[in-house]
Amino acid sequence: MILQTHLLNNALIADILLKEANLGNAEQFKSELMSLINKGNKYVIVNFEQVIYVDSSFLGALVSALKLAMNSGGDIAVVGLNNDIRSLFQLVRLDKVFRIYTNTQEALTGA
Amino acid sequence: MKKFVFNNETEGIYPLTVQIINYIQNMAKDIVDDDAGFRIKTILIELLTNSLKHMGDDVTRIGIDLKNNKLYISKQDKGRPLQINTRQALLTWPLTHSKFTPNEIAIYGDDFGTLKGRVKNSNQLEFFTEDLDVRYVNKETIMGLNEHYGLMIIARASDAFNYKHKPDTGVNTFTSIIELKQR
Numbered sequence: 001m002i003l004q005t006h007l008l009n010n011a012l013i014a015d016i017l018l019k020e021a022n023l024g025n026a027e028q029f030k031s032e033l034m035s036l037i038n039k040g041n042k043y044v045i046v047n048f049e050q051v052i053y054v055d056s057s058f059l060g061a062l063v064s065a066l067k068l069a070m071n072s073g074g075d076i077a078v079v080g081l082n083n084d085i086r087s088l089f090q091l092v093r094l095d096k097v098f099r100i101y102t103n104t105q106e107a108l109t110g111a
Numbered sequence: 112m113k114k115f116v117f118n119n120e121t122e123g124i125y126p127l128t129v130q131i132i133n134y135i136q137n138m139a140k141d142i143v144d145d146d147a148g149f150r151i152k153t154i155l156i157e158l159l160t161n162s163l164k165h166m167g168d169d170v171t172r173i174g175i176d177l178k179n180n181k182l183y184i185s186k187q188d189k190g191r192p193l194q195i196n197t198r199q200a201l202l203t204w205p206l207t208h209s210k211f212t213p214n215e216i217a218i219y220g221d222d223f224g225t226l227k228g229r230v231k232n233s234n235q236l237e238f239f240t241e242d243l244d245v246r247y248v249n250k251e252t253i254m255g256l257n258e259h260y261g262l263m264i265i266a267r268a269s270d271a272f273n274y275k276h277k278p279d280t281g282v283n284t285f286t287s288i289i290e291l292k293q294r
Contacts, residue, residue: 017279020124020125022121022124022156022160023121023160023163023164024121024122044203052125053125053128053152053156055124055156055157055160055261056157056160056259056260056261056264057160057261059260060258060259063256063257064254064258065257066253067253067254067256070250070253070254071254083145083149083177084149084152084153087149087153088153091153091264091267091268092221092223092260092263092264092267093224093242096223096245097248097252097256098251103195
């Protein structure tokens with residue numbers, strides 16, 4: 001299991017239980033996240049607090065899940081990005097696509 | 112040039128990345144600032160990930176060199192030559208110039224930008240990105256997003272990024288160059 005989830009207000013918080021978010025676990029991450037969306041969770045907040053780095057495969061999985069969420073009338077926000085991961089989002093312009101918040105509380109306010 | 116061996120196991124990515132970064136920081140501590148550190152880390156992770164995808168059980172060599180404040184990060188292996196199914200054609204080696212006009216290949220992209228390759232010669236491709244300033248993102252933009260970021264990340268994080276295939280030896284070399292600035 002990669003994602004540990006709990007409901008808070010109108011959002012589902014999904015904590016990533018990984019330090020290294022890479023090719024080795026991207027498919028499983030995508031599958032778990034898509035399953036949460038398919039269960040009807042409209043607003044999912046993905047928490048990267050424990051993650052030290054993210055690779056392109058994992059970013060691709062996140063984008064793929066976002067497309068599913070958008071098609072279901074939902075959205076995905078990301079929180080807990082360290083400086084390098086935030087810079088990576090900016091490098092591939094995903095900072096313009098995902099709602100990025102410092103922490104879960106801030107994301108809930110924006111929800 | 113200092114060389115490091117990657118055994119093409121997922122678990123090896125981060126320890127090797129840290130080892131190489133430490134080596135670079137010791138070698139060029141006065142010219143690796145936070146931004147350069149981020150770019151180096153990102154390039155290394157993506158080069159190693161690219162290797163994992165394409166090399167299987169074989170080994171990959173990462174080379175590090177510093178000349179005139181330019182950091183050269185290269186990845187070398189004897190796996191399959193780079194294969195990209197571009198918008199125009201399936202890339203096969205040696206490249207045939209006449210297929211591409213004007214010697215440029217659009218590899219992949221979305222509303223935010225396109226990764227392109229410039230054909231330097233029949234065995235060398237130089238990557239670059241053409242970026243667009245998107246101010247309004249709607250659902251259509253998101254549905255059209257590219258999901259393959261590896262080479263684009265390296266191209267954007269590098270000041271120059273190229274691929275060479277040597278048909279006689281079968282050696283493939285990706286080289287990323289970062290221009291470091293004296294602090």
